[in-house]
Amino acid sequence: MNTLVDVSWLKERMTSGDPLVLLDVRWALGDPHGHEHYLKEHIxxxxxxxxxxxxxAPADPKRGRHPLPALTRLQESARNWGIRNNDVVVAYDDSGNMAAARLWWxxxxxxxxxxxxxxxxxxxxKGAGFPLEGGDKQSLPGDVxxxxxxxxxxxAAEASRWHQSGVLLDARAGERYRGEIEPVDPRAGHIPGAVSAPAMGNLDGDGRFLSAARLKDRFAGxxxxPGSxxxxxxxxxxxxxxxxxxxEIAGITAALFPGSFSEWSNNPDNKVATGPEPGETDESPAV
Structure with missing residues (x-):
């Protein structure tokens, strides 16, 4: 299944009359002004x-800072975005799809x-020279x-033992994985057994995903x-x-731990590892 479209495809789709719902998901940790950025300019x-x-859903120490929304709430939102069952949806942001991928997933x-x-x-x-617009936009309700x-x-229980038979990847920046800094969660470090794999390493210098072959090589490293x-x-x-x-682009199916480290680190019974290796453990309690 395809994961990506490029701007030329999107431009053609926008003028074809075929069903399309285009969603702007500008958000970044420490930047609460996504809607203001959107109002200034968007596709x-x-x-x-x-x-x-x-x-x-609202933050909950037992479920993390961004728990999965209830299905009924997500469906209500999707209908408010105008999505119908046979539509094509394209999501984007201005941070290498770090936020838009949440909607995709x-x-x-x-x-x-x-x-x-x-x-x-x-x-x-923008780089292709295509036009932008400002202001807000509403959509007719969908029925998806x-x-x-x-x-x-x-x-969390599965995450604690995942490394015993598979590979658990930590997508945060390396300094957070190593426990050198922790700007938002109660303890610094990583889940014991996890391997550092910063998500920024999935992108090239222009913020596009690496090719399938390069991503496959990255994850193999x-x-x-095969079969992991x-x-x-x-x-x-x-x-x-x-x-x-x-x-997925590399041809690999992966599970997601929705609560992630924000859930893990809030439970004082969970051990936390520090340092560059998967198993260096600091058993300090949560604060």
Missing amino acids: PGALYVDLPTELA LLRYAGFPNVFLLDGGLAAW TLADGALPVID LGVG PVAVYCGSGVTAAHEVAAL
Whole structure:
């Protein structure tokens, strides 16, 4: 199944009259102004999606900073975005699809197959010289029907032992994996047994995904071989979705740990590892 479309494909689709729902998912940790950025400029016809309120349930220490939204809530949001069952949906952002991948993953998890990421996002659209517009946009309500469970997920108990028979990838920046810094969660470090695989390593210098062959080589270097069970986490389950997308491009199916390190580190019974290796463990309690 294709994961990406490019800006030329999108431009042609926008003028073809074929069904298209275009969604702008600008969000980044530490930047709460995504809607303001959207109002200033976006790809014509795109609707804004607010990640914290539409692509997540309220934060809960037992479920993480961005728990998965209830299916009924996600379906309501998707219908508000104008999605119908046979539509094609394209999501983008201005951060290498680090946020847009959350929407891609959620719709795929909910059984909606025709959702794609715009490779290179807003920067690629601008770089091609295509037009932008400002202001807000509304859509006629859709009637899409969603269901749970079309993509694999794991819980904390499974994450704790995943490395025993497979590969658990940590999609956060290396300094957070090593425990050198931790800007938002109660403890610094990583889940014991996890391998550092920063999601930014999935992209080239222009913010586009690496080719399937290069991604396959990247993950092979991290221990992901043919038939390896693979699972991914990050801080709160957002950039982990980007890693799942990159793995899919490489031809590898991966499970996602939705609660990720924000859930893990809030449980004082969970051990936390520090340092560059998967198993260096610091058993300090949660604070």
